[in-house]
Amino acid sequence: MSRFSFGRRVAEARVKFVEDFRLAFGTLRANKLRSFLTILGTLIGVCSIIALVSIINGLNRYVAKEIAEEGSATFWVDRFGIITNAEEWMRAMKRRPFDAHDYRSLVEGSTTASEVTARRWRQEGVKFRSHRLERIGILGVTGGYEDTHSLAIAEGRHFLREEADRRQAVVVIGYQVRDEFLGALDPVGKELRIGGRTFDVVGSLAKRGSMLGESQDDLVLIPLSVFEKSFGRSDNLHFVVRAADSSPEGMETAQEEVRAIMRMSRGLAPGEPDDFDIVDSKMLMDLYRSFTGGFFIVMIGIVSVSLVVGGIVIMNIMLVSVTERTREIGIRKAIGARRSDVMRQFLVESALLSVAGGAIGVALGAGLATLIRVTSGMPVQVEWWSVAAGLGLACSVGITFGLYPAARASRLEPIAALRYE
Amino acid sequence: MQRGVWMMSFSMAFAAIRAHKLRSSLTILGVFVGVTTVIWMVSLVQGLDRSMSRQIAGLGANVLYVTKFDMASNEWGEKPRKDFTVSDADAIARGCPSVSAVCPIQSNQGRIKFRLQETTMIRIDGVGASFLDVRNWGVQEGRFFTESEVEAHTPVCVIGTRVQEALFGVVSPLDKEVLVEGTRYRVIGVLEEKGRFLDQDRDKIVVLPFWSFARQFDTRDVAGFILAMPRDGRLKEQAEDEIREVLRRRRKVPFGEPDDFAIGTQESLLALYKKITGAFFMVMVAISSIGLLVGGIGVMDIMLVSVTERTREIGIRKALGARRADILWQFLIEAMTLTGVGGVLGVGVGLGAAKLVDKFTPLPSAAPLWSVLLAVGIACGVGLVSGMYPAFRASRLEPIEALRYE
Numbered sequence: 001m002s003r004f005s006f007g008r009r010v011a012e013a014r015v016k017f018v019e020d021f022r023l024a025f026g027t028l029r030a031n032k033l034r035s036f037l038t039i040l041g042t043l044i045g046v047c048s049i050i051a052l053v054s055i056i057n058g059l060n061r062y063v064a065k066e067i068a069e070e071g072s073a074t075f076w077v078d079r080f081g082i083i084t085n086a087e088e089w090m091r092a093m094k095r096r097p098f099d100a101h102d103y104r105s106l107v108e109g110s111t112t113a114s115e116v117t118a119r120r121w122r123q124e125g126v127k128f129r130s131h132r133l134e135r136i137g138i139l140g141v142t143g144g145y146e147d148t149h150s151l152a153i154a155e156g157r158h159f160l161r162e163e164a165d166r167r168q169a170v171v172v173i174g175y176q177v178r179d180e181f182l183g184a185l186d187p188v189g190k191e192l193r194i195g196g197r198t199f200d201v202v203g204s205l206a207k208r209g210s211m212l213g214e215s216q217d218d219l220v221l222i223p224l225s226v227f228e229k230s231f232g233r234s235d236n237l238h239f240v241v242r243a244a245d246s247s248p249e250g251m252e253t254a255q256e257e258v259r260a261i262m263r264m265s266r267g268l269a270p271g272e273p274d275d276f277d278i279v280d281s282k283m284l285m286d287l288y289r290s291f292t293g294g295f296f297i298v299m300i301g302i303v304s305v306s307l308v309v310g311g312i313v314i315m316n317i318m319l320v321s322v323t324e325r326t327r328e329i330g331i332r333k334a335i336g337a338r339r340s341d342v343m344r345q346f347l348v349e350s351a352l353l354s355v356a357g358g359a360i361g362v363a364l365g366a367g368l369a370t371l372i373r374v375t376s377g378m379p380v381q382v383e384w385w386s387v388a389a390g391l392g393l394a395c396s397v398g399i400t401f402g403l404y405p406a407a408r409a410s411r412l413e414p415i416a417a418l419r420y421e
Numbered sequence: 422m423q424r425g426v427w428m429m430s431f432s433m434a435f436a437a438i439r440a441h442k443l444r445s446s447l448t449i450l451g452v453f454v455g456v457t458t459v460i461w462m463v464s465l466v467q468g469l470d471r472s473m474s475r476q477i478a479g480l481g482a483n484v485l486y487v488t489k490f491d492m493a494s495n496e497w498g499e500k501p502r503k504d505f506t507v508s509d510a511d512a513i514a515r516g517c518p519s520v521s522a523v524c525p526i527q528s529n530q531g532r533i534k535f536r537l538q539e540t541t542m543i544r545i546d547g548v549g550a551s552f553l554d555v556r557n558w559g560v561q562e563g564r565f566f567t568e569s570e571v572e573a574h575t576p577v578c579v580i581g582t583r584v585q586e587a588l589f590g591v592v593s594p595l596d597k598e599v600l601v602e603g604t605r606y607r608v609i610g611v612l613e614e615k616g617r618f619l620d621q622d623r624d625k626i627v628v629l630p631f632w633s634f635a636r637q638f639d640t641r642d643v644a645g646f647i648l649a650m651p652r653d654g655r656l657k658e659q660a661e662d663e664i665r666e667v668l669r670r671r672r673k674v675p676f677g678e679p680d681d682f683a684i685g686t687q688e689s690l691l692a693l694y695k696k697i698t699g700a701f702f703m704v705m706v707a708i709s710s711i712g713l714l715v716g717g718i719g720v721m722d723i724m725l726v727s728v729t730e731r732t733r734e735i736g737i738r739k740a741l742g743a744r745r746a747d748i749l750w751q752f753l754i755e756a757m758t759l760t761g762v763g764g765v766l767g768v769g770v771g772l773g774a775a776k777l778v779d780k781f782t783p784l785p786s787a788a789p790l791w792s793v794l795l796a797v798g799i800a801c802g803v804g805l806v807s808g809m810y811p812a813f814r815a816s817r818l819e820p821i822e823a824l825r826y827e
Contacts, residue, residue, distance in 0.1 A: 313719035
């Protein structure tokens with residue numbers, strides 16, 4: 001008995017619902033322009049949210065990728081570390097620069113690092129025949145640097161540890177240098193002049209693209225020993241360490257060991273603060289997040305305001321709709337429609353308006369995101385949760401703002417409604 | 422149109438709005454929310470801009486910054502450059518007739534101690550006697566050190582207000598002996614309060630005579646940077662050229678090579694700031710105006726409904742001799758009144774919100790008159806644009822058809 005009645009109630013509810021939808025569609029079609037404008041509000045709101053979330057996520061992913069490319073198993077040991085204000089900078093400036101002794105201690109003392117690269121850096125003009133490029137990044141690195149850097153070779157090879165040890169003037173050139181000097185020529189075996197010394201090109205790097213508007217291809221790599229002979233010992237020596245075990249625990253152990261070795265090498269007494277910093281890609285990512293997180297939330301909040309305004313538009317139009325159809329409501333009630341029936345009829349209508357807006361908004365937002373990906377090359381991607389959130393928000397906006405007009409319609413007295421002119 | 426007709430249009434608009442109170446208030450609410458967001462955002466952006474400009478101006482209206490590297494470029498990290506020395510500053514003072522005051526500055530950090538009180542790490546500057554002139558600063562108590570005190574390595578110092586508060590409280594600091602990183606100095610003056618610049622508290626400072634500083638911190642005659650004040654605001658560019666000339670000669674920069682130093686002004690700082698933040702601010706304001714756009718759509722929607730509802734009324738007006746323009750204006754004015762009211766309310770609340778933010782958070786905010794006028798103007802403009810189509814539709818109705826409309 002109870003099962004039978006339950007089944008019948010489900011069937012009845014389905015019939016009612018189908019009817020509700022048919023009614024709603026009929027009304028929306030009857031006022032095409034009005035419905036379109038009403039939908040437009042939600043549409044713009046949802047579209048902006050989807051596009052914004054996609055762009056923000058794309059930006060985050062882009063930065064994450066760029067940072068991860070620097071290596072998830074490597075970390076930097078630097079005199080400066082992450083500096084966010086002038087005071088930290090002043091403090092770091094007072095630290096003693098790293099020296100060869102620190103490097104030897106790390107190489108000899110560390111058991112958890114698979115490779116330690118020492119680097120120095122400066123900008124200098126590079127010359128090929130009569131052609132000269134200004135402000136090219138000259139990176140002096142120790143042999144074995146290919147293990148601590150993710151630098152793909154396009155032609156030729158990396159320079160070898162032996163070449164670095166023998167202070168041979170060899171150079172691996174970045175994509176941009178190769179492109180501007182040699183065009184389609186094979187770079188291997190060509191001679192470049194850097195700082196008054198002639199270098200043999202042994203290889204060229206694959207294109208790395210630009211990061212935040214800065215080209216990453218305008219560099220050349222030379223052995224650190226040759227760098228020091230040409231340009232002296234600048235005070236920007238720093239180390240890149242690759243942990244043998246790349247798991248988070250392995251990274252932590254390696255960092256702890258490196259910290260201990262560095263403290264010893266630099267003669268720090270127990271209790272004295274470190275006079276160097278260890279930076280890994282996770283810290284960079286955290287830094288980026290802390291800088292941009294709040295700002296992104298504010299942006300999404302501001303965009304959501306437009307969704308609220310869209311809701312207000314829906315409410316307004318639904319109120320108009322209720323007033324216009326007072327007689328219709330009166331007739332429906334007179335032939336037996338209950339309050340809940342009328343209520344549902346109008347709720348379905350407003351929800352339909354907002355969901356339609358939401359769906360088109362999602363589609364347009366996704367299209368906009370794709371357009372940005374294609375034109376800017378940023379890995380903008382539509383997040384499934386943002387689509388779900390957009391649709392859910394649109395639907396709840398429709399229901400929330402449809403509630404009052406629907407309630408008003410359902411409370412109409414049939415007699416009064418029929419008399420309405 | 423005569424004035425009477427205008428008056429009539431307005432009174433009709435108000436009557437129509439009053440007749441549908443709920444509907445009108447919801448329409449106004451949409452515009453209101455949009456305008457509030459925009460105004461709030463603009464005030465915030467303006468406030469940040471203005472406080473930045475004021476702070477940069479406070480650095481010294483015309484002063485020239487002579488630095489080793491251009492702050493606005495990424496020359497940092499390029500090959501090391503030769504340090505400036507006190508004799509560079511002297512050469513500028515001697516060789517540049519358009520410069521009235523020159524001051525070499527060298528900086529460090531450290532703690533100041535007075536009896537049992539000790540400050541946190543604060544800025545310690547070693548400067549020349551013309552520091553106050555080039556920094557656009559003054560002393561509120563006591564005096565600044567003189568040229569001869571600088572030359573004589575005199576152990577005296579001038580402290581910022583925050584240092585005074587921390588070490589002395591209400592007691593006069595004058596003639597007291599403090600320890601600057603362990604070395605004894607006699608306090609001879611207190612600087613005027615200067616406030617914060619970015620995240621730096623500029624009153625957390627102690628200023629030492631250049632040579633006393635150099636002896637204590639072993640910086641010899643090296644100056645971190647040099648400040649130069651032009652004789653007159655109009656001579657700024659000339660002063661810049663003269664300094665460039667002197668420094669290129671002293672640093673032996675060959676003819677045709679670029680400078681191996683930089684001369685900056687507060688305008689270049691301001692330009693740098695605008696460059697960094699300009700695009701970001703544009704995005705924020707653009708995003709906040711999406712709400713207003715949606716509000717405008719709401720107005721258009723309601724005006725279309727209004728036109729349909731009042732088809733018979735329009736028919737009657739036309740039958741009685743109203744021209745197209747009359748009908749057009751009637752509905753345009755109605756739309757603009759709706760958005761105008763929303764705009765005015767939005768400006769009010771937006772400004773209020775901005776004031777609250779200004780008061781209770783460190784974010785500054787300011788709304789110049791133009792932005793208020795602009796917001797109300799934009800709100801009315803939104804009404805004009807979104808009312809245009811409905812009004813046009815109303816004005817084109819055939820009187821006969823309209824009268825027959827049920």
